[in-house]
Amino acid sequence: MKNVNLYRLVDWVKERFPVDVQELKTLTNEPVPNHLKHWWFALGGTPAILFCIQIVTGVFLLFHYVPTPEQAYDSVGKITDEVPFGWYVRSLHKWASELMIVTVMLHMSRVYFTGAYRKPRELNWMVGVVILFVTLGLGFTGYSLIYDQLSYWAAVVGTEIAESTPVVGSLAADFIRGGSEISGNTLTRLYVFHVVILPALLIGLVVLHIIFVRLNGVTAFEFEGERRSRHRTFPLFPDHVLTEAILAILILYLLTMMAIIFPAGLGDRADPLITPEHIKPEWYFFASFRWLKLTNVYIGVVGQIFFVGVLIIWPFIDKVFENKFPGAELSVWIGFLGFTFYLILTVWEALV
Numbered sequence: 001m002k003n004v005n006l007y008r009l010v011d012w013v014k015e016r017f018p019v020d021v022q023e024l025k026t027l028t029n030e031p032v033p034n035h036l037k038h039w040w041f042a043l044g045g046t047p048a049i050l051f052c053i054q055i056v057t058g059v060f061l062l063f064h065y066v067p068t069p070e071q072a073y074d075s076v077g078k079i080t081d082e083v084p085f086g087w088y089v090r091s092l093h094k095w096a097s098e099l100m101i102v103t104v105m106l107h108m109s110r111v112y113f114t115g116a117y118r119k120p121r122e123l124n125w126m127v128g129v130v131i132l133f134v135t136l137g138l139g140f141t142g143y144s145l146i147y148d149q150l151s152y153w154a155a156v157v158g159t160e161i162a163e164s165t166p167v168v169g170s171l172a173a174d175f176i177r178g179g180s181e182i183s184g185n186t187l188t189r190l191y192v193f194h195v196v197i198l199p200a201l202l203i204g205l206v207v208l209h210i211i212f213v214r215l216n217g218v219t220a221f222e223f224e225g226e227r228r229s230r231h232r233t234f235p236l237f238p239d240h241v242l243t244e245a246i247l248a249i250l251i252l253y254l255l256t257m258m259a260i261i262f263p264a265g266l267g268d269r270a271d272p273l274i275t276p277e278h279i280k281p282e283w284y285f286f287a288s289f290r291w292l293k294l295t296n297v298y299i300g301v302v303g304q305i306f307f308v309g310v311l312i313i314w315p316f317i318d319k320v321f322e323n324k325f326p327g328a329e330l331s332v333w334i335g336f337l338g339f340t341f342y343l344i345l346t347v348w349e350a351l352v
């Protein structure tokens with residue numbers, strides 16, 4: 001009797017949701033190349049896990065955060081000291097954001113150094129570069145919401161730098177600030193960017209990225225030993241999905257440890273009249289900040305725009321190098337030099 005009711009219920013749902021489960025399984029259960037068993041090749045899933053953690057913890061923070069200059073700082077203080085487990089959720093959100101940036105950079109480095117951006121994946125590389133900058137934008141806007149001295153002044157300096165961009169600079173800065181000066185409007189806009197515009201954009205971009213991965217497949221690499229193996233692929237479900245699930249648990253464990261050992265802190269309340277002696281952005285902007293200090297703001301900004309442009313069209317520049325100097329692996333040398341330069345600037349700024 002029970003079974004008959006259950007079948008009826010299944011039929012009822014099938015009639016209203018006419019999807020062929022078998023077809024869906026075949027569509028989604030694409031075999032995954034064996035090399036994705038090496039964790040550095042499958043790094044793309046890690047920022048995706050962290051982004052999910054960011055959304056869940058972010059929604060919790062939204063229940064208590066008040067985006068006005070008068071109340072922002074106190075509401076962060078309340079989350080940290082009074083709301084049950086508020087300190088934990090806030091620390092998870094902070095550490096997951098930093099880890100997300102690290103893992104996006106690692107995934108990008110893997111793609112770069114294995115040449116996986118080459119034909120036919122040039123467009124997906126370009127989508128990836130936009131993902132990187134949207135992720136950095138989420139970091140910048142999120143940091144500004146705390147409204148302590150450091151985060152407030154980082155926002156002031158950030159918008160001043162944006163203002164130095166040729167042609168569109170002052171328009172962009174006025175748009176972000178909601179006027180010609182930092183005010184309550186600025187916090188509202190940074191808040192809207194952080195909780196609506198950038199997350200929505202990132203969701204769309206990640207979906208597009210995964211569609212591209214599905215359409216082009218991942219670059220096939222073969223290793224000694226594996227070449228002889230008959231099983232050169234493994235199923236996405238349950239194998240790969242289970243690995244990602246275990247990874248998600250390990251990441252949560254790591255983030256919990258970070259939250260307990262280094263809980264998210266709160267500096268002095270923002271004071272627009274007192275400029276702190278040392279203004280520090282988040283570590284991932286250290287290189288950019290040091291570069292601006294070494295040059296003047298105009299050259300610094302133009303230089304960085306040039307760098308972003310090169311990064312976006314890199315697959316096409318690489319193609320020209322490949323044709324002119326076949327086998328020279330110039331991309332590896334350029335990537336190595338670029339990474340070392342970024343590291344030196346970051347460490348330099350960190351030590352000051």
Ligand code: HEM
Binds near residue numbers: 104116
């Ligand atoms: C939220 C950030 C990102 C997510 C969730 C993500 C996700 C993924 C996933 C799941 C894959 C499949 C293989 C793998 O795991 O490596 C992949 C591949 C790829 N990703 Fe990403 N990605 C992100 C950011 C980026 C960035 C910043 C770039 C480059 C600028 C990039 C470029 C690529 C390319 C070109 C591939 C194809 C690699 C191949 O064929 O081997 N991705 N991504």
